[in-house]
Amino acid sequence: xxxxxxxxxxxxxxxxxxxxxxxxxxxxxxxxxxxxxxxxxxxxxxxxxxxxxxxxxxxxxxxxxxxxxxxxxxxxxxxxxxxxxxxxxxxxxxxxxxxxxxxxxxxxxxxxxxxxxxxxxxxxxxxxxxxxxxxxxxxxxxxxxxxxxxxxxxxxxxxxxxxxxxxxxxxxxxxxxxxxxxxxxxxxxxxxxxxxxxxxxxxxxxxxxxxxxxxxxxxxxxxxxxxxxxxxxxxxxxxxxxxxxxxxxxxxxxxxxxxxxxxxxxxxxxx
Amino acid sequence: xxxxxxxxxxxxxxxxxxxxxxxxxxxxxxxxxxxxxxxxxxxxxxxxxxxxxxxxxxxxxxxxxxxxxxxxxxxxxxxxxxxxxxxxxxxxxxxxxxxxxxxxxxxxxxxxxxxxxxxxxxxxxxxxxxxxxxxxxxxxxxxxxxxxxxxxxxxxxxxxxxxxxxxxxxxxxxxxxxxxxxxxxxxxxxxxxxxxxxxxxxxxxxxxxxxxxxxxxxxxxxxxxxxxxxxxxxxx
Numbered sequence: 307x308x309x310x311x312x313x314x315x316x317x318x319x320x321x322x323x324x325x326x327x328x329x330x331x332x333x334x335x336x337x338x339x340x341x342x343x344x345x346x347x348x349x350x351x352x353x354x355x356x357x358x359x360x361x362x363x364x365x366x367x368x369x370x371x372x373x374x375x376x377x378x379x380x381x382x383x384x385x386x387x388x389x390x391x392x393x394x395x396x397x398x399x400x401x402x403x404x405x406x407x408x409x410x411x412x413x414x415x416x417x418x419x420x421x422x423x424x425x426x427x428x429x430x431x432x433x434x435x436x437x438x439x440x441x442x443x444x445x446x447x448x449x450x451x452x453x454x455x456x457x458x459x460x461x462x463x464x465x466x467x468x469x470x471x472x473x474x475x476x477x478x479x480x481x482x483x484x485x486x487x488x489x490x491x492x493x494x495x496x497x498x499x500x501x502x503x504x505x506x507x508x509x510x511x512x513x514x515x516x517x518x519x520x521x522x523x524x525x526x527x528x529x530x531x532x533x534x535x536x537x538x539x540x541x542x543x544x545x546x547x548x549x550x551x552x553x554x555x556x557x558x559x560x561x562x563x564x565x566x567x568x569x570x571x572x573x574x575x576x577x
Numbered sequence: 578x579x580x581x582x583x584x585x586x587x588x589x590x591x592x593x594x595x596x597x598x599x600x601x602x603x604x605x606x607x608x609x610x611x612x613x614x615x616x617x618x619x620x621x622x623x624x625x626x627x628x629x630x631x632x633x634x635x636x637x638x639x640x641x642x643x644x645x646x647x648x649x650x651x652x653x654x655x656x657x658x659x660x661x662x663x664x665x666x667x668x669x670x671x672x673x674x675x676x677x678x679x680x681x682x683x684x685x686x687x688x689x690x691x692x693x694x695x696x697x698x699x700x701x702x703x704x705x706x707x708x709x710x711x712x713x714x715x716x717x718x719x720x721x722x723x724x725x726x727x728x729x730x731x732x733x734x735x736x737x738x739x740x741x742x743x744x745x746x747x748x749x750x751x752x753x754x755x756x757x758x759x760x761x762x763x764x765x766x767x768x769x770x771x772x773x774x775x776x777x778x779x780x781x782x783x784x785x786x787x788x789x790x791x792x793x794x795x796x797x798x799x800x801x802x803x804x805x806x807x808x809x810x811x812x813x
Contacts, residue, residue, distance in 0.1 A: 489652075489655070491655060491680035491684070491731070492653070492656035493683035493684065495648075495652070
């Protein structure tokens with residue numbers, strides 16, 4: 307019974323830990339991506355230098371635009387080469403297929419669609435591309451995942467609380483004579499409760515420590531492989547502070563234990 | 578010491594255990610509560626140590642309004658009184674000494690006070706020489722004396738006994754009654770619920786009779802049955 311209680315707390319805490327970790331990473335990632343949204347305005351291939359200069363002037367004076375950088379097709383090709391790390395053999399190209407473009411950053415992410423629209427209307431601009439939709443999808447997905455995660459965790463919290471409460475109730479039942487006599491001779495309910503609360507607390511803390519140990523082991527085993535599989539993760543996933551997370555999880559485990567045992571002893575004392 | 582005014586007790590299942598009880602018990606009194614089983618003797622005692630809560634009326638014990646007592650004050654009330662039961666309610670895995678000391682420990686008493694007080698009550702009940710024995714190694718009378726010692730260890734002004742001799746043979750019964758009397762003579766108010774006629778008739782103390790949840794007689798030097806023995810004045 308004790309093992310069941312500790313185990314359930316451990317499972318609950320593991321779920322909570324994973325959830326907090328993933329949420330932290332997603333928030334980080336979402337924020338970074340939003341910050342990085344840039345609008346690429348590709349120019350027509352037959353654009354005149356005068357048109358290009360006019361566009362540059364317009365971009366400079368628009369208050370919604372934080373920065374705009376002209377990327378000539380030559381530079382674009384060089385960037386493509388470095389980004390793909392030579393996967394595309396640019397030597398095979400007889401001529402540069404890339405158009406000139408402006409790399410534009412909006413002052414805030416919400417203003418991106420408006421900026422894109424106004425830039426798209428300028429003469430000489432062929433089309434305007436930005437990753438807003440993808441980012442919004444990502445954030446929406448994050449929100450859905452968060453809701454599901456919270457639901458699952460709440461269920462596990464309740465289950466863990468009930469199981470601890472039942473475990474303690476067995477102990478309470480085994481010691482009911484002693485409790486009755488304590489009450490008879492004037493022991494306060496705090497005095498009677500204390501040992502049971504300690505037991506619940508211990509169950510909770512042991513379960514939480516178990517969970518933290520498993521999470522740490524899993525992280526140690528999986529993190530390098532994750533970084534290997536997703537090289538970009540290294541840049542965007544700033545790891546959540548693991549020590550703070552561990553401490554939070556232990557506190558939560560202790561809380562489950564205390565609340566569970568408090569309820570079961572309280573129920574016994576009131577009858 | 579004890580005052581009940583128009584007290585009623587109706588259990589949740591609808592049974593009216595006590596009906597309009599009016600009773601005054603003075604400090605230092607020795608009172609028998611008599612009556613057949615199920616007439617409310619135990620219920621009355623349970624009201625006094627707040628194991629049960631009255632449905633109506635006023636109850637005061639040693640100046641504490643028990644009927645209005647908040648839950649978190651019950652422990653304080655219980656420290657003002659000792660309770661003894663038919664089945665002793667001793668902890669079988671603790672020695673006589675530990676059982677008695679337990680009642681002080683749970684109230685947070687200092688070890689120094691426990692070391693002084695426990696021998697004193699064990700001496701009073703005549704169990705000093707058996708303080709290291711376990712309840713199972715004692716006779717029924719000795720177990721009840723242990724329970725009485727435990728009830729007295731916090732120096733209560735009131736001792737409530739619910740059928741204290743119910744499980745005892747005649748020899749142990751008179752031993753326990755003599756002990757209760759001795760405790761009363763030291764100034765403790767004693768209330769004994771019993772249906773042991775011999776004890777009541779021998780002691781000639783105040784007898785309050787309950788019938789079907791009501792007090793039917795209350796005599797100063799009474800017998801178990803009204804009018805038995807010497808001339809009794811029927812008083813309403």
